[in-house]
Amino acid sequence: MATQHSRSAARMMMAPAVILLLGWMLVPLTMTLFFSFKKYLPMRGGDLGWVGFDNYIRFVTSSAFWPSVTATLVIVLGVLFITVVFGVLLAILLDQPMWGQGIVRILVIAPFFVMPTVSALVWKNMFMDPVNGLFAHLWQAFGLTPVEWLSQASLGSIVMIVSWQWLPFATLILLTAIQSLDSEQLEAAEMDGAPPLSRFGYITLPHLSRAITIVVLIQTIFLLSIFAEIFVTTQGSFGTRTLTYLIYQRVLESQNIGLGSAGGIYAVILANIMAVFLMRIVGKNLDA
Amino acid sequence: MARSVTTQRKIINTAAAWSIGFLIFFPILWTILTSFKTEATAIADPPVFLAFDWTLENYEVVLERSNYARFLWNSIFIAGGSTLLGLIVAIPAAWSMAFVPSRRTKDILLWMLSTKMLPAVGVLYPIYLMFIKLGLLDNRIGLTIVIMLINLPIIVWMLYTYFREIPGEILEAARMDGATLKSEILYVLTPMAVPGIASTLLLNFILAWNEAFWTLNLTAAKAAPLTAFIASYSSPEGLFYAKLSAASTMAIAPILILGWFSQKQLVRGLTFGAVK
Numbered sequence: 001m002a003t004q005h006s007r008s009a010a011r012m013m014m015a016p017a018v019i020l021l022l023g024w025m026l027v028p029l030t031m032t033l034f035f036s037f038k039k040y041l042p043m044r045g046g047d048l049g050w051v052g053f054d055n056y057i058r059f060v061t062s063s064a065f066w067p068s069v070t071a072t073l074v075i076v077l078g079v080l081f082i083t084v085v086f087g088v089l090l091a092i093l094l095d096q097p098m099w100g101q102g103i104v105r106i107l108v109i110a111p112f113f114v115m116p117t118v119s120a121l122v123w124k125n126m127f128m129d130p131v132n133g134l135f136a137h138l139w140q141a142f143g144l145t146p147v148e149w150l151s152q153a154s155l156g157s158i159v160m161i162v163s164w165q166w167l168p169f170a171t172l173i174l175l176t177a178i179q180s181l182d183s184e185q186l187e188a189a190e191m192d193g194a195p196p197l198s199r200f201g202y203i204t205l206p207h208l209s210r211a212i213t214i215v216v217l218i219q220t221i222f223l224l225s226i227f228a229e230i231f232v233t234t235q236g237s238f239g240t241r242t243l244t245y246l247i248y249q250r251v252l253e254s255q256n257i258g259l260g261s262a263g264g265i266y267a268v269i270l271a272n273i274m275a276v277f278l279m280r281i282v283g284k285n286l287d288a
Numbered sequence: 289m290a291r292s293v294t295t296q297r298k299i300i301n302t303a304a305a306w307s308i309g310f311l312i313f314f315p316i317l318w319t320i321l322t323s324f325k326t327e328a329t330a331i332a333d334p335p336v337f338l339a340f341d342w343t344l345e346n347y348e349v350v351l352e353r354s355n356y357a358r359f360l361w362n363s364i365f366i367a368g369g370s371t372l373l374g375l376i377v378a379i380p381a382a383w384s385m386a387f388v389p390s391r392r393t394k395d396i397l398l399w400m401l402s403t404k405m406l407p408a409v410g411v412l413y414p415i416y417l418m419f420i421k422l423g424l425l426d427n428r429i430g431l432t433i434v435i436m437l438i439n440l441p442i443i444v445w446m447l448y449t450y451f452r453e454i455p456g457e458i459l460e461a462a463r464m465d466g467a468t469l470k471s472e473i474l475y476v477l478t479p480m481a482v483p484g485i486a487s488t489l490l491l492n493f494i495l496a497w498n499e500a501f502w503t504l505n506l507t508a509a510k511a512a513p514l515t516a517f518i519a520s521y522s523s524p525e526g527l528f529y530a531k532l533s534a535a536s537t538m539a540i541a542p543i544l545i546l547g548w549f550s551q552k553q554l555v556r557g558l559t560f561g562a563v564k
Contacts, residue, residue: 113547
């Protein structure tokens with residue numbers, strides 16, 4: 001039983017974390033909101049007064065906006081599709097009896113621990129470089145013209161790099177979920193003569209649905225804000241300027257703080273829509 | 289009952305899994321191999337895999353030329369400092385939420401989680417401005433605090449899920465025996481919580497080490513950690529594959545090794561306890 005004394009002590013112990021996070025959330029966000037209603041150009045005249053919703057309108061009507069939405073969608077959906085499909089297949093494979101399972105797991109999970117700047121640079125130069133990259137050598141070996149990956153197939157290349165980074169995460173979570181599946185259920189189905197595909201479709205996949213939802217939601221939140229991979233490879237050119245990158249350019253490169261802040265508020269709203277779904281799932285788990 | 293598996297099927301599984309594992313790991317392997325080549329061998333066509341003269345020259349050059357030790361120290365300082373600070377703030381909070389839960393505990397936990405989802409770019413300018421005003425730009429301490437704050441929700445959550453598994457009866461028994469709050473934490477809880485705290489520390493050290501939005505935007509020469517050091521190789525004049533590989537290998541090796549120890553905690557930490 002918690003006493004009155006321990007309750008107030010508990011509140012005291014919680015206070016630093018709550019206050020810090022509250023400050024971290026409210027102070028910068030209020031400032032962004034404040035700037036988003038101003039014409040504010042630090043390099044060209046500074047604070048030029050209130051402009052109402054001008055920045056919000058200009059942000060979505062600028063010619064860069066819709067391409068950035070498309071780029072963001074292509075990257076997020078592309079990576080989600082690749083990581084979930086291959087993640088499920090890989091998790092099922094890794095769950096099978098084999099020799100050296102532990103070592104394979106270590107190999108598969110490794111890309112997740114590579115810092116984003118390293119993986120972007122390694123892929124950009126050592127694999128996708130049209131002259132010296134491994135892909136160029138491979139293409140030439142088959143008598144094909146090497147592809148200039150990051151300019152001709154820029155979005156696909158970014159999707160590829162980011163998928164490589166996130167496939168381990170999806171695989172690991174799905175594998176953890178598969179391992180909690182009751183194998184007797186599968187055996188019973190097998191005895192009853194259910195073919196492998198129906199066993200997968202009616203038992204494994206439904207069992208994985210919650211884990212897949214979690215993978216999708218968590219990855220979406222991280223994928224919406226990928227930055228280093230684009231910063232290092234294309235700097236936003238060749239159609240790879242995502243919403244995050246566009247806002248970054250507005251704020252730090254062209255120093256149009258008002259416009260960038262309005263974009264930032266859009267990004268916050270977008271992330272919150274995703275967050276609501278994720279929190280519902282996580283919250284349900286707390287009651288259990 | 290374990291399912292009986294034919295040896296033939298096990299061989300097929302093994303071959304398939306190892307090939308895919310090798311394929312996924314290949315970019316890392318290739319980077320490590322290239323770091324031991326000369327620049328000429330590194331771009332040779334056709335590529336050389338193992339039969340080349342192994343050399344440590346690239347490591348020497350990178351160490352000499354780039355002040356690698358400073359970047360490494362910055363990474364250790366920022367990742368270690370932010371994790372330790374985070375633990376100091378989070379342990380009491382997670383403890384009280386796990387053992388003295390109130391009606392609002394769940395809401396507070398979910399709210400903390402929601403702060404993790406705040407897109408960094410949405411608060412880039414305010415943070416940038418504050419850093420300028422406070423003289424924290426390109427300063428290790430400022431960056432340590434920011435990284436601590438972005439990882440704090442994960443730290444609280446991970447600790448909370450670990451603490452919740454400690455049976456409350458033990459604490460009650462200690463209280464009955466007249467243990468004060470302080471001795472309860474020090475002698476009863478801490479020994480049982482150490483494994484969970486260690487896992488939390490490990491995973492958050494890794495996340496902080498690899499963080500690449502704030503480290504790229506808030507540092508220049510002085511406080512830049514390894515993420516920024518590597519990004520400096522993206523400028524055209526720095527394009528030497530073997531040296532790039534050596535620098536990359538040095539930047540990822542420590543965390544790759546730590547990471548392999550933290551596989552299980554990774555699932556728990558990154559799904560906020562929703563998948564165990």
